[in-house]
Amino acid sequence: MQKFVITGGQALHGEVVISGAKNAALPILMASLLATDDVEISNVPALQDVRTSLKLLADLGVGSTQRDSNSYVIHPQELTNHIASYDLVKTMRASILVLGPLLARSGKAQVSLPGGCAIGARPVNLHIEGLRQMGAHITVENGYINAEVDGRLQGAQILLDTVSVTGTENLMMAATLADGVTTIENAAREPEIVDLANFLNALGADVRGAGSDTIEIHGVEQLHGGSYSVQPDRIETGTFLVAALVTGGDVTCKNTDPTMLDAVMKKLTEAGAKISKGDDWIRIEAPARPKPVNVITAPHPAFPTDMQAQFCALNAIADGSGWVRETIFENRFMHVPELQRMGAQIELEGNTAICKGVAELAGAQVMCTDLRASASLVIAGLVAKGQTTVERIYHIDRGYEAIEKKLTALGARIERQN
Ligand SMILES: CC(=O)N[C@H]1[C@@H](OP(=O)(O)OP(=O)(O)OC[C@H]2O[C@@H](n3ccc(=O)[nH]c3=O)[C@H](O)[C@@H]2O)O[C@H](CO)[C@@H](O)[C@@H]1O
Numbered sequence: 001m002q003k004f005v006i007t008g009g010q011a012l013h014g015e016v017v018i019s020g021a022k023n024a025a026l027p028i029l030m031a032s033l034l035a036t037d038d039v040e041i042s043n044v045p046a047l048q049d050v051r052t053s054l055k056l057l058a059d060l061g062v063g064s065t066q067r068d069s070n071s072y073v074i075h076p077q078e079l080t081n082h083i084a085s086y087d088l089v090k091t092m093r094a095s096i097l098v099l100g101p102l103l104a105r106s107g108k109a110q111v112s113l114p115g116g117c118a119i120g121a122r123p124v125n126l127h128i129e130g131l132r133q134m135g136a137h138i139t140v141e142n143g144y145i146n147a148e149v150d151g152r153l154q155g156a157q158i159l160l161d162t163v164s165v166t167g168t169e170n171l172m173m174a175a176t177l178a179d180g181v182t183t184i185e186n187a188a189r190e191p192e193i194v195d196l197a198n199f200l201n202a203l204g205a206d207v208r209g210a211g212s213d214t215i216e217i218h219g220v221e222q223l224h225g226g227s228y229s230v231q232p233d234r235i236e237t238g239t240f241l242v243a244a245l246v247t248g249g250d251v252t253c254k255n256t257d258p259t260m261l262d263a264v265m266k267k268l269t270e271a272g273a274k275i276s277k278g279d280d281w282i283r284i285e286a287p288a289r290p291k292p293v294n295v296i297t298a299p300h301p302a303f304p305t306d307m308q309a310q311f312c313a314l315n316a317i318a319d320g321s322g323w324v325r326e327t328i329f330e331n332r333f334m335h336v337p338e339l340q341r342m343g344a345q346i347e348l349e350g351n352t353a354i355c356k357g358v359a360e361l362a363g364a365q366v367m368c369t370d371l372r373a374s375a376s377l378v379i380a381g382l383v384a385k386g387q388t389t390v391e392r393i394y395h396i397d398r399g400y401e402a403i404e405k406k407l408t409a410l411g412a413r414i415e416r417q418n
């Protein structure tokens, strides 16, 4: 298994080009199943999850042609199969996003339950309930969701019990081809929802209100082909900003979108960073040592759960005590024991990680448990004294394109080893 070997202590300096957003690219790839003609998607990050998605589409009969390292043409007219098997779904939760498009396009879908995941139970009951309200017959048997509809799905008024990003996406995609109008209330407002809606509309869908908590979808008979560029990755951006801050550096993230990062930039400023920004860039200039911050995760536009682990690494070396409270997932602190191995003074009290900053972390052998936990360990390794070995980096490869190359270009000493 591959690992990163990091020698800490280098301040990051320079410019880094941000990739397309994983959490926008994955739903957009799955949404291409809804179209009847070729769909060209660019600014697709080169990630393991993208490769898994393309494999999943291929399993459904839908081929793709790679144009360059970050763009693909998807051929949805080739759809022949409606079964998303356990073997692929188990490696990537976002596979559940084929459920809505398959059902809408071919009237049936059999999708393996994504199952338990490292950060919490992550049920999909809201996806299933919403599709049932749209007229689908759904059973869950032997680890598979079996969904069928006679004719077209029907427009429905759906109120989500809790805000769910992929739940909103699945229902929004399914509703584009439904008969009538679908309203999703208490919808997720994440920027990735807006990107997906813009993509669907570029293919001829009629989705209104994405980015607010009520989305209205006027069903159309079919979606045509088209081309679309995926939005920048706000979580990758935030991760580089934190890495720059904790190492005492000065980094400009290019090809990004500052409007998606208000909550994160607010906390970075509280930590003592000087932030400047333009239309598509953000620069961070770090203080000598960051101040601790208190963070509560919540649905967008509040502080994103996908940035929580990175802020635990920040608090670990801050000048004072701060806390991070996780309200979205019930088990998202697996980076804490690993950070403790590096000398971090963090105590877990329920869903809150209380951290007393130390002047110096010490390099150690640590293990990735999930994607953002891995990012926090890399950040800690960059600032720790001595050598840190980060094991099981297949987690980080799911969501960060060439992270070690981008960090090396900023002056970090990080090496991928087998
Ligand atoms: C591929 C993708 O975009 N992943 C993101 C997506 O995950 P994902 O879409 O899986 O996360 P959700 O927004 O659905 O989860 C939010 C909360 O709702 C609960 N829930 C969700 C669905 C459901 O049917 N029933 C239910 O109870 C979950 O257990 C969780 O407690 O949003 C999360 C929250 O911003 C991010 O951390 C993930 O990076």
Ligand SMILES: C=C(OP(=O)(O)O)C(=O)O
Pocket (backbone or CB within 6 Å): 023, 092, 093, 094, 306, 371, 372, 399
């Ligand atoms: C939790 C994440 O991803 P996923 O939903 O794909 O597991 C993430 O991107 O931080």
